[in-house]
Amino acid sequence: MSQAVEPAGAVLALHGVSKSFGSVRALSDVSLDLFAGEAHALAGENGAGKSTLIKILAGVYRPDGGQVLLDGRPVTFAGPGDARDAGVAVIYQEPTLFPDLSVAENIFMGRQPRLRSLGGLGRIDRRAIHEESAALFARLGVALDPAAPARGLSIADQQMVEIAKALSLRARVLIMDEPTAASTPGEVSRLFAVAGALRGEGAAVLFISHRLEEVFALCQRVTTLRDGRLIATEPVAGLTPDDLVRRMVGRDLDTLYPKTEAAIGAVALQVDRLTREGVFTDVSFEVRRGEILALAGLIGAGRSEVARAVFGVDRWDAGAVRVGGKPLPPASPTAAMAAGLALVPEDRRAQGLVMDMSIERNLGLTQLRALRRGGLMSRRRERSRAADWALRLRLKYARLSDAVTMLSGGNQQKVVLAKWLATGPAVLIVDEPTRGIDVGTKAEVHRLLSELAGRGLAVLMISSDLPEVIGMADRVLVMREGRLVAEIPRAGASEESIMSAATGQVVSP
Amino acid sequence: MTTVARAARPTQIGAPGAKRLVDQVLRVRELALLVILAVLVAGTELGNHRFLSTQGVKDLLLNAAILVIVAAGQATVVITRNVDLSVGSTLGITAFAAGNYLRGGGSPAVALLLAVALGAGLGILNGTLVSFGRVPSLVVTLGTLYIIRGVDSIWVGSQEIVAHDLPGGFVRLGHGGPFFLPYLAIIALATLVALGFYLRSYRGGRELYAIGSNPEAARLAGVAVRKRITAAYVLCGALAGLGGALYLARFGNVDSGTGSGYELTVVSAVVVGGVAFTGGSGSVYGAALGALLLTTINSALPSLGVSSSWEGAIDGFLLLAAIAVDRLVALRVARVLRRRNARHG
Numbered sequence: 100m101s102q103a104v105e106p107a108g109a110v111l112a113l114h115g116v117s118k119s120f121g122s123v124r125a126l127s128d129v130s131l132d133l134f135a136g137e138a139h140a141l142a143g144e145n146g147a148g149k150s151t152l153i154k155i156l157a158g159v160y161r162p163d164g165g166q167v168l169l170d171g172r173p174v175t176f177a178g179p180g181d182a183r184d185a186g187v188a189v190i191y192q193e194p195t196l197f198p199d200l201s202v203a204e205n206i207f208m209g210r211q212p213r214l215r216s217l218g219g220l221g222r223i224d225r226r227a228i229h230e231e232s233a234a235l236f237a238r239l240g241v242a243l244d245p246a247a248p249a250r251g252l253s254i255a256d257q258q259m260v261e262i263a264k265a266l267s268l269r270a271r272v273l274i275m276d277e278p279t280a281a282s283t284p285g286e287v288s289r290l291f292a293v294a295g296a297l298r299g300e301g302a303a304v305l306f307i308s309h310r311l312e313e314v315f316a317l318c319q320r321v322t323t324l325r326d327g328r329l330i331a332t333e334p335v336a337g338l339t340p341d342d343l344v345r346r347m348v349g350r351d352l353d354t355l356y357p358k359t360e361a362a363i364g365a366v367a368l369q370v371d372r373l374t375r376e377g378v379f380t381d382v383s384f385e386v387r388r389g390e391i392l393a394l395a396g397l398i399g400a401g402r403s404e405v406a407r408a409v410f411g412v413d414r415w416d417a418g419a420v421r422v423g424g425k426p427l428p429p430a431s432p433t434a435a436m437a438a439g440l441a442l443v444p445e446d447r448r449a450q451g452l453v454m455d456m457s458i459e460r461n462l463g464l465t466q467l468r469a470l471r472r473g474g475l476m477s478r479r480r481e482r483s484r485a486a487d488w489a490l491r492l493r494l495k496y497a498r499l500s501d502a503v504t505m506l507s508g509g510n511q512q513k514v515v516l517a518k519w520l521a522t523g524p525a526v527l528i529v530d531e532p533t534r535g536i537d538v539g540t541k542a543e544v545h546r547l548l549s550e551l552a553g554r555g556l557a558v559l560m561i562s563s564d565l566p567e568v569i570g571m572a573d574r575v576l577v578m579r580e581g582r583l584v585a586e587i588p589r590a591g592a593s594e595e596s597i598m599s600a601a602t603g604q605v606v607s608p
Numbered sequence: 609m610t611t612v613a614r615a616a617r618p619t620q621i622g623a624p625g626a627k628r629l630v631d632q633v634l635r636v637r638e639l640a641l642l643v644i645l646a647v648l649v650a651g652t653e654l655g656n657h658r659f660l661s662t663q664g665v666k667d668l669l670l671n672a673a674i675l676v677i678v679a680a681g682q683a684t685v686v687i688t689r690n691v692d693l694s695v696g697s698t699l700g701i702t703a704f705a706a707g708n709y710l711r712g713g714g715s716p717a718v719a720l721l722l723a724v725a726l727g728a729g730l731g732i733l734n735g736t737l738v739s740f741g742r743v744p745s746l747v748v749t750l751g752t753l754y755i756i757r758g759v760d761s762i763w764v765g766s767q768e769i770v771a772h773d774l775p776g777g778f779v780r781l782g783h784g785g786p787f788f789l790p791y792l793a794i795i796a797l798a799t800l801v802a803l804g805f806y807l808r809s810y811r812g813g814r815e816l817y818a819i820g821s822n823p824e825a826a827r828l829a830g831v832a833v834r835k836r837i838t839a840a841y842v843l844c845g846a847l848a849g850l851g852g853a854l855y856l857a858r859f860g861n862v863d864s865g866t867g868s869g870y871e872l873t874v875v876s877a878v879v880v881g882g883v884a885f886t887g888g889s890g891s892v893y894g895a896a897l898g899a900l901l902l903t904t905i906n907s908a909l910p911s912l913g914v915s916s917s918w919e920g921a922i923d924g925f926l927l928l929a930a931i932a933v934d935r936l937v938a939l940r941v942a943r944v945l946r947r948r949n950a951r952h953g
Contacts, residue, residue, distance in 0.1 A: 183829075
């Protein structure tokens with residue numbers, strides 16, 4: 100991509116901005132210039148201050164020190180509405196939709212066009228909203244109905260609504276905070292096309308992603324943050340991914356996928372023709388001790404749903420699940436746990452952790468029985484066990500009595516892992532174990548998984564991160580539209596072979 | 609990324625069918641209430657032929673009007689994922705304020721305005737506490753329920769306002785009306801239509817739904833969340849005040865206990881009418897139908913010779929039935945959407 104050196108001044112800029120939350124300094128003295136027609140990447144580990152920076156640009160937070168400059172003039176955004184009116188559009192990591200309202204209302208909330216005629220009484224112009232929404236979707240090439248309620252949309256479609264929202268603003272600055280974390284390659288390419296088109300029309304783009312290859316594909320310049328400080332702003336052209344990782348982490352990283360060869364033993368988990376009507380059909384596979392089996396596929400292919408059914412969260416309609424040869428009763432997580440299954444869910448905030456509870460309490464949740472002493476919970480035992488696990492997983496924390504909300508995403512994930520490992524499982528199911536986690540912690544999670552497999556644990560890993568699947572798995576199963584469509588051995592696993600199976604193009608044997 | 613471009617095909621999820629389905633469910637909810645209401649009225653009429661006489665209908669409408677007005681206000685608050693438990697106390701104190709003023713020889717129009725203004729003032733208090741205090745509205749308005757009731761008790765003491773103290777014009781407002789249509793019902797209907805129109809067709813109204821549906825997203829969309837929530841409470845308080853003045857006009861009798869426990873009836877009406885406590889859904893029309901249904905049941909029981917002791921139990925049963933229906937419908941919709949997603953995904 101061409102180098103965009105702009106003679107004109109920055110559209111939106113930060114000058115020496117600082118922000119603290121209580122005693123925690125999230126940003127100190129950070130400057131950033133966003134130029135029209137340029138895609139700028141923001142890199143950094145979780146907790147480096149990226150989200151804080153975005154929220155300052157979006158008018159959600161006000162900086163403690165320094166200035167926000169719009170077209171070279173200092174501005175103060177009193178709220179997200181101000182930033183939006185100034186032409187700043189943000190696509191957040193998590194879709195921010197109103198499930199009860201229609202797609203069209205979602206796009207225009209807070210700035211609906213009103214009827215100008217006298218008889219209109221200043222009402223919302225519903226027809227304009229629907230027509231403009233339909234036009235936006237036509238431009239994006241998606242077949243979404245503006246009148247449909249947002250509830251029930253797939254994550255990908257929700258993301259499309261967010262993009263339509265950003266488009267409708269005719270934004271001068273488009274900020275994308277990890278928009279691809281939950282996307283399939285097709286959606287990513289569409290997103291990039293939109294970002295490219297906006298850039299061509301003269302918008303400034305700020306892009307945040309943990310997928311470095313996307314940074315290199317999309318952006319011209321990159322700013323790296325570490326611990327709330329600016330490390331460097333430089334053209335992407337002269338950099339290698341390793342350079343970038345070194346700037347983010349501040350040290351050389353051992354290999355990101357430390358997969359060790361483990362002796363593969365007896366069958367630990369056997370899933371036989373499992374079917375849940377309308378969700379997945381005839382799914383059969385087995386996981387052996389010491390093996391990491393990856394379940395790949397597009398979002399919505401039914402991978403997480405299989406995991407949930409195996410673990411007994413959802414009921415299955417036909418088929419059987421056997422752990423160590425013994426059949427598991429359907430729809431009973433208690434029985435699954437007793438049989439030695441552990442599930443680290445996809446959404447750690449909603450399903451894996453009690454966010455307001457302390458680290459030690461969260462760790463203790465899966466072993467309430469073991470921590471009992473004369474019928475009551477033993478705080479001391481809870482704490483000492485928690486401390487053990489924190490050490491083993493290299494958890495970064497201030498105090499074990501802190502709420503898990505205080506931890507960074509990667510460390511939260513470690514708490515979820517520890518919580519389940521503490522049950523001494525025979526089979527560990529991990530769903531998107533490193534989504535939204537910075538590279539440093541990602542490598543640690545991978546090392547941990549590898550080590551666990553080495554000690555004879557059977558690991559079933561659901562992941563949309565193809566390098567992770569290829570780097571970590573002994574075998575790859577691919578699901579498409581609720582069915583297993585391919586089994587690929589480690590030697591044959593490549594992005595091409597997995598994606599062609601997942602999308603239904605030519606399946607390699 | 610290597611194989612990026614291939615999976616790009618238009619997504620079909622959320623096709624028009626989903627909209628129709630949800631629409632249907634919503635319409636069915638209000639339709640179902642109408643059907644139950646019709647069956648109840650017809651059944652009672654069969655048991656007691658005076659139930660649908662001109663006087664009977666008039667009584668029914670008179671009894672429902674005040675509840676409809678207060679429930680419409682409550683529904684507006686519940687749509688934002690909050691609740692106002694102080695409406696009973698507000699109704700009591702505004703009724704007394706209006707009566708006290710009229711007793712001193714005031715004009716009926718000013719008395720109405722006074723009650724509405726006092727209610728709106730109490731709404732500002734509730735709204736400010738809820739939106740700025742970041743305390744759950746259930747707790748805040750439980751507090752203001754007792755505070756307002758306490759102030760009311762001190763102010764009223766052992767005084768009592770009786771119909772005799774009130775000007776004739778004001779009393780007629782509470783009883784009269786053209787044909788079988790009481791003024792009260794006309795006021796209730798006008799309030800309902802105006803509020804329903806506002807909630808459906810204006811930015812302010814849609815923003816209330818947005819706040820209830822996803823408060824964080826509303827904030828990010830630039831919605832003035834605190835201002836809107838406060839406004840909803842002011843409206844709810846004002847309508848409770850209007851309800852207080854009309855209560856005075858209808859019953860002519862106000863003491864320090866007026867309106868106690870009324871908030872529970874109001875909340876029941878709102879929930880039976882399909883306004884979800886989780887916010888973002890339902891309509892004031894549903895709430896009004898809920899109010900009408902509860903009132904009709906309470907009027908039908910004596911007509912059928914059933915002891916009024918059953919009232920409470922039956923209201924409670926209806927409430928649970930309404931929630932159960934909501935839950936079943938939600939599960940069904942979820943399943944249908946799941947199937948559809950599976951087919952297209």
